[in-house]
Amino acid sequence: MRLARYLIGAIAALLCLGFTAQAQERTLRISVLKFGTVNWELDTIKRHGLDKAHGFDLSVQGVAGGAAAKVAFQGGEADVIVSDWLWVARQRAAGKDFVFIPYSKAVGGLLVPEDSSPNGLADLAGGRIGIAGGPLDKSWLILQAYAEKNFGLDLKTQTEQAFGAPPLIFKSALSGELDGAINFWHFAAKMEAAGMRKLVDISDAARDLGLDPETPLLGYVVKGELVREHSELVQGFAQASRDAKALLATDDAEWDRLRNRMNAKTDAEFEALKAGFRAGIPAALPVDQDAAARMLEIMYEVGGEDLLGQASKLPDGTFYAP
Structure with missing residues (x-):
C-alpha cells in the first residue's frame, strides 16, 4: 500500500511538472517600452483574451528604454521585442538569427x-x-x-x-x-x-525616392529558433496581433477604453493619436521583399555601416513567413 501511494504521488508529480512545462512553453514574454504605443495593441490582446484564443499566454514586461529591451531579448529574458527591420537586417548580416514580424508602417x-x-x-x-x-x-x-x-x-x-x-x-x-x-x-x-x-x-x-511607403518599418522581433521549434506559438502571436489591429481599426469604444493609457491631454491629441495608429496598420500581406531591398540600399547609401553594419543587401529570412 505504501509503495502504491508512493507511485501515485510520483506519477502526479511528474504530471504536474509536465503541465508546468507546457504552460511555460505557451507563455510568450515580450519586453517593450513602458509607455510605448505598442502597449495599446498589447492591452487589446490581453483585454479580449486574444492570446488565450490563439494558444498562448502573453506576458508583457515594461522597460525604460529600447536598449534594455534588446539586452533582455539577446540575453534570453524576453522572447519578443519591438524594433525596426533595418536593425534585424543588420543583426542577420552579423550572424544573428532574428526575424521581423510587421507591426506598423507609421512614420512622422x-x-x-x-x-x-x-x-x-x-x-x-x-x-x-x-x-x-x-x-x-x-x-x-x-x-x-x-x-x-x-x-x-x-x-x-x-x-x-x-x-x-x-x-x-x-x-x-x-x-x-x-x-x-x-x-x-x-x-x-x-x-x-x-x-x-x-x-x-x-x-x-x-x-x-522610389520607395514603397506601405513597407512596415516597425515590428515584433523574435529569434529564428522560436519560429522553427514553436511555429504554432509565433503564428498564434502574429494572428493575435492582427486581430487586435482589426478591433482598433474599427471600434471607437476600444479607444475610449485606452484613452487613459495614451497620455492625450486634449480631444485633438486623442483623435490625432487614434488616426495615426490606424493609418499605420500595415496590410495583412507578406512584406514586399523587392521594396524592402530598395529601402535598405538607400538607407545604406545614406547611413552606411554606422546604421547597417555589413547589411548592404537584404539578408534572406529577415521577414517572417508563416
Missing part, C-alpha cells in the same frame, strides 16, 4: 511652426532642425536623401541639428526653439494637434 514628418515662413524644404537651409532618435533616425535619413535629390540640399551640413529624446524635441518645437522638427509618429501627431504644420511627409519623401 518634418513639422514647422504654423506661422513660420518656410514653404519648402529648401527654405530651412541655415535653420535649426530637431531630430528625435539620433543622427541615424530613419526618417532623418530619408529626408536627407529626398533633399539632396530634389533640391541639391545637404541637410547635414546646411542646417544645424539638435538631437534629443522625443519629449524634448516635442517641447522644443512647440516653444519655438526649432525651425523644424522630426519626431516619432505619435509625438508628431501631438505636435500637429497643437498647431504645427507638416512641411514634408516622410511617406511622400519615401515615395519620391
